[in-house]
Amino acid sequence: MNERQPVRRPGGRSARVGAQVHQAVTDLIGERGYGNFTVGEVAARAGVADSSIYRRWGSLEALLSEVALTRLNAQSPMPDTGSLAGDLRTYAAQVAREITGPDGPAVLHLAVALSGSGELGRQAGADLRSERTRQMQVMLDRAHARGEQAPDALDVLDHVLAPMYIRVLFGMVPLTPDYVDGLVGRLLDRAL
Template sequence: MDDRQRVRRRPGGRSARVSAAVHQAVTDLVGERGYGSFTVGDVAARAGVADSSIYRRWGNLETLLTDVALTRLAARSPMPDTGSLVGDLRTYAANVAREITGPEGLAVLRLAIALTGNDQQGLQARDDFLAERTRFLESMLDRARERGEHPPDALDLLDHVMAPMYIRVLFGAGPLTPEYVDGLVDRLLRAQPGPEVERP
């Protein structure tokens, strides 16, 4: 079984509980010590499992770290459907802000960034995450088009709404207040061609 098959396997029952405990241990250790400052043994001890369980499921520490980053970053709330583009985007951005400012948000962001510069597996993890996130956004934007609205491209949404929030969290550049997050969405929509978008 290769590394990517290991990462994608999602057994249930006891294996699911072990996986959840190991993922939580990795997230906690990244938050406490930073990337590259712990071993499989440290993860196993924190999770209360044997080293062999981790090696058997993930093969090595890098595969485990990639799995944690992908799983935590891909976790999401249901796609908002408020009936308007501005409502959907504001709700979506608020959900992302809540996720990345939560107790584990900064640790997971730092882990994802460290992995993308590490090796081909990390780059693949980055590409998989971006592809998944883009598909998710496109479903919301397609619905707006069906209503006759003029949504931005998914990459514009990433560049002008998601990226500024990530930067603020990573560098401690300021809080993600509701006013700040709504302002990112409003500035993006004002820059879009087409009829003026009505604001609530």
């Protein structure tokens, strides 16, 4: 007796549906803002049934939290240029490209809106800060191992990321390479 087991394919239908739903949420946030659409509208935009969304995510807030975390943490690998200054400049340029890209402002607005929307939203914010801190710490630990003096991750957040996030949230773009480089330069001058 040869019973066939279902074949699970990473990146198969489940991944495709997840990507479609994430894109639908991002598009709707960009068009209407947080709180101005339903699970049914996300499902219709993604081409899936409402029940699929409820089965997989449980609620609209859980889906929104996942979208924000996934999109904001989907950063390229941490740079390793051989110097802290090079790493920070490359990292800051990557973040600037992400948050000013086609979905960047919508995802940032979503993250801010979620942070004030109850326990799940606060947890999403904490998870995002934790992941960004972890990413930065890898780069800063390498600098320390090379014998370089390095700021702490909170200083990078306060002096490099936060100003870029604020500018994008308030529509003060573009984030020019000179502006981004200046943020890193001031941080390094302050830290060293």
